[in-house]
Amino acid sequence: MHRYLLNISYIGTSFRGIQKTVNKSELPRLDTSTVQGSLELALRVFRPTNEIQTVLSSRTDAGVHALHSTIHVDLERSDGNPYDTTTLTGVLNRTLDKHSLPIRVLSTQRVADTFHCRYHATGRTYLYRLAVARNVTEGAEGRGLKNKGYEVFLPVEEIDRCYFLQNATFDIKRLSDAARMFVGVHDFRTFMSTSRQKSQSRDHPMFTVRKIDEINIRPGKSLALGPNATLATETYDYWDIEIKARSFLYKQVRRIVGTLLAVANGRIDERSIYQMLTIPSKHNWDHRVLVAPACGLYLCRVHYRDTAFELPDETSH
Known part of the structure; x- marks a missing residue:
């Protein structure tokens, strides 16, 4: 398992906020109503062996934009090797663009498994x-x-x-x-x-x-x-x-x-x-x-x- 930090930006007009609403009774779908939900479902393209759970550094409300925000996520590849961070960034952006979602991943980097994007923010x-x-x-x-x-x-x-x-x-x-x-x-x-x-x-x-x-x-x-x-x-x-x-x-x-x-x-x-x-x-x-x-x-x-x-x-x- 490896931890990754995603540096992201988005236009918040069409979202009801960055934080997803957890509803386990619903079937998985492309959740275009929140930034977090959209990113988690875009991450499924990589088919990690673990359940995808992103962590937010900051919360923004409906209509608020971000020039730079961060999330971290743990991903486990079937062969145990880390994902290439450049590939993560490129594929995520293509997936988001395919679905006309106004979110862009600025960069991706591997971080220690003890890193926390919220608690380590200064x-x-x-x-x-x-x-x-x-x-x-x-x-x-x-x-x-x-x-x-x-x-x-x-x-x-x-x-x-x-x-x-x-x-x-x-x-x-x-x-x-x-x-x-x-x-x-x-x-x-x-x-x-x-x-x-x-x-x-x-x-x-x-x-x-x-x-x-x-x-x-x-x-x-x-x-x-x-x-x-x-x-x-x-x-x-x-x-x-x-x-x-x-x-x-x-x-x-x-x-x-x-x-x-x-x-x-x-x-x-x-x-x-x-x-x-x-x-x-x-x-x-x-x-x-x-x-x-x-x-x-x-x-x-x-x-x-x-x-x-x-x-x-x-x-x-």
């Missing part, structure tokens, strides 16, 4: 892509592009890949200043979705304590092509919100981004953030804040120490 970086329409007049602003009677060009290449806003009062400086309040160690109970709080026994007082290492706000750019790129650049200011921490609570990133957008749009002030951080409670969420939609969120990187991938001498080939 951090995760998320990226939120935001586009704010320019030259919006007072009274014309709306949430996203749903405001009736006010047309704003939306590049087709960006559909479900970025969050588009039109708001005459949007202030990126207010957003950047407010972001500093989240950096460091805080109890983020207020910023965790209540759905998993109800379904899981997570009552330990330290469970919701997390350390945000960095929040960086940078000018972004459009993914549009040709003439659409020019028009998109003329119509919008693009911004990238990058958040790095060892781990995150359920929907924590989207709630933080939503809070920052509420500050930038003038719906709340920094005092509201202070109250949500210093009085952590699921009942203390400021309902003027809208949770940022999944379409703009990307798992940008799962971080590991270089030594995490070292194979013991006796298993090297």
Whole structure:
């Protein structure tokens, strides 16, 4: 038996999340509703002698994308030899492409059988892509592009890949200043979705304590092509919100981004953030804040120490 680490990327629009739903009563089928299910069924092409069970390093919700995520899997070949990692990558990508699944394996590597893609990760970086329409007049602003009677060009290449806003009062400086309040160690109970709080026994007082290492706000750019790129650049200011921490609570990133957008749009002030951080409670969420939609969120990187991938001498080939 040998363990492999798959570095993967995917567009999450058509998936209901990365994590599969276990239903042993169903017959094996190509599960195109989750990233994990799709990968496990693609791995069956190699016909390993063991049952395929992948392990996720990070969970993403429906509609969230990944530029880089990781899973590990144990595979046993009938002759006992390890699979060639280049072959694994190529065959998996061809299988996924054959079924029109927007998942790509960036690379595959053998790792020690003690390696764990989740527990050995030293951090995760998320990226939120935001586009704010320019030259919006007072009274014309709306949430996203749903405001009736006010047309704003939306590049087709960006559909479900970025969050588009039109708001005459949007202030990126207010957003950047407010972001500093989240950096460091805080109890983020207020910023965790209540759905998993109800379904899981997570009552330990330290469970919701997390350390945000960095929040960086940078000018972004459009993914549009040709003439659409020019028009998109003329119509919008693009911004990238990058958040790095060892781990995150359920929907924590989207709630933080939503809070920052509420500050930038003038719906709340920094005092509201202070109250949500210093009085952590699921009942203390400021309902003027809208949770940022999944379409703009990307798992940008799962971080590991270089030594995490070292194979013991006796298993090297």
